[in-house]
Amino acid sequence: GAGVSQSPSNKVTEKGKDVELRCDPISGHTALYWYRQSLGQGLEFLIYFQGNSAPDKSGLPSDRFSAERTGGSVSTLTIQRTQQEDSAVYLCASSLEGRPNYGYTFGSGTRLTVV
Amino acid sequence: GDSVTQMEGPVTLSEEAFLTINCTYTATGYPSLFWYVQYPGEGLQLLLKATKADDKGSNKGFEATYRKETTSFHLEKGSVQVSDSAVYFCASLGATNKLIFGTGTLLAVQP
Numbered sequence: 087g088a089g090v091s092q093s094p095s096n097k098v099t100e101k102g103k104d105v106e107l108r109c110d111p112i113s114g115h116t117a118l119y120w121y122r123q124s125l126g127q128g129l130e131f132l133i134y135f136q137g138n139s140a141p142d143k144s145g146l147p148s149d150r151f152s153a154e155r156t157g158g159s160v161s162t163l164t165i166q167r168t169q170q171e172d173s174a175v176y177l178c179a180s181s182l183e184g185r186p187n188y189g190y191t192f193g194s195g196t197r198l199t200v201v
Numbered sequence: 202g203d204s205v206t207q208m209e210g211p212v213t214l215s216e217e218a219f220l221t222i223n224c225t226y227t228a229t230g231y232p233s234l235f236w237y238v239q240y241p242g243e244g245l246q247l248l249l250k251a252t253k254a255d256d257k258g259s260n261k262g263f264e265a266t267y268r269k270e271t272t273s274f275h276l277e278k279g280s281v282q283v284s285d286s287a288v289y290f291c292a293s294l295g296a297t298n299k300l301i302f303g304t305g306t307l308l309a310v311q312p
Contacts, residue, residue, distance in 0.1 A: 090244075119299065128304035129245075129290065142299060177245065179300075189235055190300060192245040 088112075090193035092178050098199045099168055107163040107196045111180030118161050119181075119190060120153060124174040132176075135161060136183065168200045203228045207291045207303035214281055214310050222276040222306045224265075224291035232295035234258075234267055234274040239288045239305075248276075248289070281310045 091110040099105050111118050120132040131145040135155045146152070150169075155161040165172055175197050179190035208223040226232065236248040236258070249258030254269035263278045274291060291303040 121302075129292075129300075129302040131299050131301070134299055142297070179245075189247040189250055191247075192237075194244040 090178055090180055090191050092176075092193035092196050094196060095194065096197045096199075098201060101170060101200055102167055104164065104166045105168055105198065107165075107176050107198070109161045109163070109178030109193060111159065111161070111178070112191055113159075114182070115180035115191070116158060116183035117181045118155060119179045120161070120163050121177045121179065122174045123177055123195070129177065132163070165198075168198075170200045173198055173200045203232065203293055203295050203297060203301045205291050205293050205301050205303040207289075207306055209304070210288075210307035212306060212308045214308070216283055216310055216312050217280045218310075220276070220278040220281045220285075220308065222289055222291075222308070224274045224276065224303060226272050226274065226291075226293045228272075228293055228295045230296055231269065232293040234265070235292040235294065235300070236263070236265055236274070236276050237290040237292060237302075239290065241287070245290065281308070283310045283312055286310045 093108045118135040121129045123129050133153050134142040137158050138155050150166045153163045175195040177195045179192045181190045204227050206225050233252040235250045237245045238248045239245050249260040251258040251267040257266045265274050265276045288305045288307050290305045292300045294300050
């Protein structure tokens with residue numbers, strides 16, 4: 087597609103429920119990144135995919151968080167047993183393989199609210 | 202590890218005022234440096250970048266120069282407009298191959 091697409095744009099969930107956030111990167115972009123933006127905070131790195139593998143998942147805050155990518159394209163970030171501190175905007179970005187210096191293209195994000 | 206520090210906001214300016222948003226970085230080696238902008242209700246957009254020392258990135262009247270000696274990448278604009286109101290993020294990309302962001306600076310430009 088023309089840009090990075092994320093869905094849903096907004097999600098309200100009850101504490102303890104599982105949620106899935108979807109990211110559809112720019113066609114041909116093999117690198118995909120997930121970040122989290124909390125109120126008053128900067129952007130926190132979560133995980134990086136190159137193709138379908140995740141060489142760097144060091145930013146996942148707990149084992150409740152997981153992510154996968156299939157077909158070198160769509161990625162899903164799953165948060166199990168959501169907690170109120172998981173409330174944030176989750177951003178996905180993609181870039182061309184081997185050309186991160188050109189910058190990432192970000193999606194508009196998914197605003198997650200845990201009540 | 203790598204980190205980015207930028208001045209806290211909010212920064213409130215009148216239209217046509219001069220803008221500076223300070224940014225410094227710590228990194229192993231020589232990272233590439235970026236400024237991203239987030240307009241109200243929109244996603245992050247790349248504003249400008251510099252990939253080596255003394256490079257100047259520029260876009261939409263904004264400029265930033267990669268200063269290795271002071272490990273800085275300050276954002277400047279000579280005359281801001283109301284439409285420049287946004288949150289500005291400084292970021293570095295080093296050997297870890299992931300963008301490290303500062304906490305963001307909110308700029309509010311008043312007519």
